[in-house]
Amino acid sequence: MKRQIRNPQKFDTLELYSALARDQGYRIDAQGDIDAFHQKIGDSLKASLDNPSLLHGKRVEAMFAHVAGAMGRCKYIKQEDGGTAFATSDDFIAPDYRIVTIADELFLVEVKNFHMKHFSSRYRIKRPYLKKLEAYAKINRADLKIAIYFSTVNQWSLLSPESFMEENGELWIDLAHAMARSEMSVIGDRKIGTLPLLRFEMLCEQDQDKPPISEDGIAEISIRETHMYCADQRLEGAQEKDIAFYLMRYGDWDVTQGAVEVSDGTLSKVSFLSTPREANNNQEFEIVGSLSSMVCNAFRELTISDDTGIVSLDVKYDPSFFRLKIPEKYKGKGLPIWQFIIQPNRKFFSDKEHNL
Known part of the structure; x- marks a missing residue:
């Protein structure tokens, strides 16, 4: 999925001037107004x-479009709340x-951003506000969904209004x-x-002209070739290598430096190594993460x-840039993949509620 080409510098600035001119009485031929x-x-x-x-909210709003566009099930995504609109009442948002x-x-x-302080923290939405969103969806003959980003745990949830409790x-x-529904x-x-585990290996050129490793541990290297491994099996196909590298880079497993080999004083x-944070002894595979969370990790980069916080609200790249290309019926050879499509359970209630 690619962003449709437009020229915001040319058109949006003129529209913004026009919008402010309505309220401020600006003229386009008055330098003082400009x-x-x-x-x-x-x-x-x-x-x-x-x-x-505001910055975190706008970044998350932009990120959702890339998340939705990168996962391969959307064919059109458009910002809805921009531009001039006229209505017979204030009952629409x-x-x-x-x-x-x-x-x-x-x-x-x-789209909503929720930085919860505790796992039991509740995201709240006012009913009059939700009713105006629903009224707009109704006149457009469309369903309404609320996308909440739980930033503390890097998880997205897409919810119908009836999934909320009152x-x-x-x-x-x-x-x-939110996760169950x-x-x-x-x-x-x-x-x-x-x-587990995934391993990325770099083999270095053994160049006699390069200086040996210095006393403070600095080595000058040239990479000769790279290899990817899954459960100690070397991956050969380009597709499997790309998938494994993406999972290693953006998944939830911990990445640590593995073995370092030295030959004749040079690296x-x-x-x-990429390993699960917690091992499940009852199964051979481990969950690396959800596609949406991995796209978020890539967007976050x-x-x-880490030093200064938010540096940009959006990116120049298309959603396809972030896509992990795993066909839904993919069957790997060296890289076995398990895919779980989680269906909503609107009847879900927590143990605490059952015990009330």
């Missing part, structure tokens, strides 16, 4: 950049996105219910498993710095 526009935009941008909640799946299912998605006139959902499979999400081999 200068005032520049000042107002600069002040507004500075205020927005100083608002962490446009959600963030319009999505059409490859099965021609149409729904509108409102208490004292307020709608809410927690992580357990999630409809992310509609847009292609699935959990991926394989055999000859370096390896990195380009938009967040």
